[in-house]
Amino acid sequence: MQTIANTTSDFIRVSSEIGTLRRLLIHSPDRGLGKVVPSKAQDWLFEDIVNLDMMRRDEYDFYVKLLLYFLDPDKIKGRVANLAPGTDRGFFKPDHPDYFASEKVIDIQCLLSDILADEVIRTKLIAAICGIERTSFKTQQQLTSVDPVELAKILISGSLPDRTMLFAPLPNFIFTRDIGIVINDHILLNKPAKQARTREALLAQYIFFNHSLFADYRDKIIEIPDNEHAFLLPDSDTARDLSRSTLEGGDVMMIGPRHLLIGCSERTTLYAAQQVMRLVFDKGVVDTVTIIKIPKKRDYMHIDTVFTQVKRNVWVLLGTLARTGDEARKQDVMHFFAPKDLSEDLKILQFRKGQEQKPIEIENLEDLLANISRNDLGATEPVTFIYSGNNEFPFGAREQWTDSCNLLALKDGVVVGYDRNDYTAEAFRQAGFDVVTAAEVLDRFERGESSPEAIENTFIMLPSAELSRARGGSHCMSLPLLREGF
Structure with a gap:
């Protein structure tokens, strides 16, 4: 079992979306993803079922190797052997003896295994999860005798090694961004909107409050309070989000050293956004909070599905929620898909600490993002x-659905996205970026023709036939813990 230890004084700090990435949490696809069936896919927040082996071997494996090359190269140099599709390139889960055990690219399953070695934590967590999942007492007793590594796999996947299912899997656990977010040196624990992610939130809570990695930050963990009177309100009110406190990490961006963005979306309520704003202002973590209301549509889900940052002065975003200046193109989109211009459903309010009653309204995304870049x-x-699908109808909407706007910056100007978004890739080329596959980048690194330090202005494309079915991109699949500051 890999035990992760905090060996640095500045283990956690994120003050931008584009500072050089130094440490992050991920979760590689587990056996629970292979348990998703069509009749339950939407209940478990999936649009489709995936080929687990292909997702692991031909897609996510590239993601892990890229992360290791940029964050922990000693773990990977010389070990990228055969990059041909369909070959075994060495995908290993954390419990495998050949796993690339890294203290910079950390699988959250390792952290869960670590805390489950403590008998008290183990007993409490098993009881809590069995209560949530309504299992029998016999099952609860059975789990107490399982070793920590296997128990972590069971609590995540919902199944025993013999494939017996005890409760539902957590297929969305690969999207570690949604369970928490680092705001400077504080950790915001999120509250998922959907019941399918309740167990994820509980596991994250136990990990952040009990793992030694975060011992120095326990007084800097922010939890979002519920409305204490919500349970008294009619169901019709709570169903309309008037009092719910739900927030997911895809709706939170630490965009600058003192500036936090919060989206109000299908998954994040205005009540939760207001509570987070109050807490971060009271704690002095930031001075400015911008709340961005986007349409509550499954198409968008979070703000990081409609825009992310590429470089200090470059952003990728969805044209139909922006001011693109091409009204004819917008009319095409309106004619086929919407009764009105979707940008009318966008509302942006910026709040300054001490002036919360006097928010500044910002007209459009481009103005907001340009101000962030400059100021x-x-x-x-x-x-x-750079617009999704090169802002060409209907490719903007099609490629946004497969996460063209959901990119992870490894450093300023170097981002990771999906290879299936051809028109967006062409938009990157037109903007002066090198567009290369993950295999090409790794091959260059292995041959010594390039390096993570030398590479710049590059869009790295991950193979994505199966990953894109899960409805989340590289931004979703990462929880940055440490970035170099700006």
Whole structure:
């Protein structure tokens, strides 16, 4: 069992979306993903069922190797052998003896295994999960005798090694961004909107409050309170989100050293956004909070599905929620898909600490993002926008659905996305970026023709036939713990 230890004084700090990534949490696809069946897929927040072996071997394996090369190269150099599709390139889960045990690219399953070695924590967590999942007392007793590594796999996947299912899997656990977010040196624990993710939130809570990695930060963990009177309200009111406190990490971006973005979406309520704003202002964590209301549509889900940052002065975003200046193209989209311009459903309010009653309304995403580039991050070059699908109908909407706007910045100007979004890739080329596959980048690194330090202005494409079925991109599949500051 790999035990992760905190060996640095500055283990956690994130003050931008584009500072060089130094440490993050991931969760590689587990056996629970192979348990999703069509009749339950939507209940478990999936649009489709996936080929687990292909997702692991031909897709996610590239993601892990890229992360290791950028964050912990000694763990991977010389070990990227055969990059041909369909070959075994060494995908290993944390319990495998050949797993690339890294203290910089950390699988959350390792952390769960670590805390389950403590008998008290183990007993409490098993009881809590068995209560949530309404299992029999016999099952609860059975789990107490399982070793910590296997128990972590069971609590995540919902199944025993012999494939017997005890409760539902957690197929969304690969999207570690949604369970928490680092805001400077604080950790915000999120509250998922859907019942299918309740167990994820509980596991995250136990890990952050009990693992030694976070011992120095326990007084800096922020939990979002519920409305204490919500249980008294009619069901019709709570169903309309008037009092619910739900928030997921895809709706939170630490965009600058003192500036936090919070989206109000299908998954995050205005009540929760207001509570987070109050807490971060009271704790002095940031000075500015911008709340972005987007349409409550499954198409969008979180703000990081409609825009992410590429470089200090470059952003990728969805044109139909932006001011693109191409009204004819917008009319095409309206004619086929919407009764009105979708950008009318966008509302942006910016709040400054001490002036919460006087928010500033910002008209459009481009103005907001350009202001962040210039004022929060000190960009001196012109601010550039790259639009999903190159803003061509209908590819903007099609490629946004497969996460063209959901990119993870490994460093300023170097981002990871999916290879299936051809028109978005062309937009990157037109903006002066090198567009290369993950296999090509790894091959260059292995041959010594390039390096993570030398590479710049690059869009790295992950193979994504199966990953894209899960409805989340590289931004969703990461929980940055440490980035170099701006």
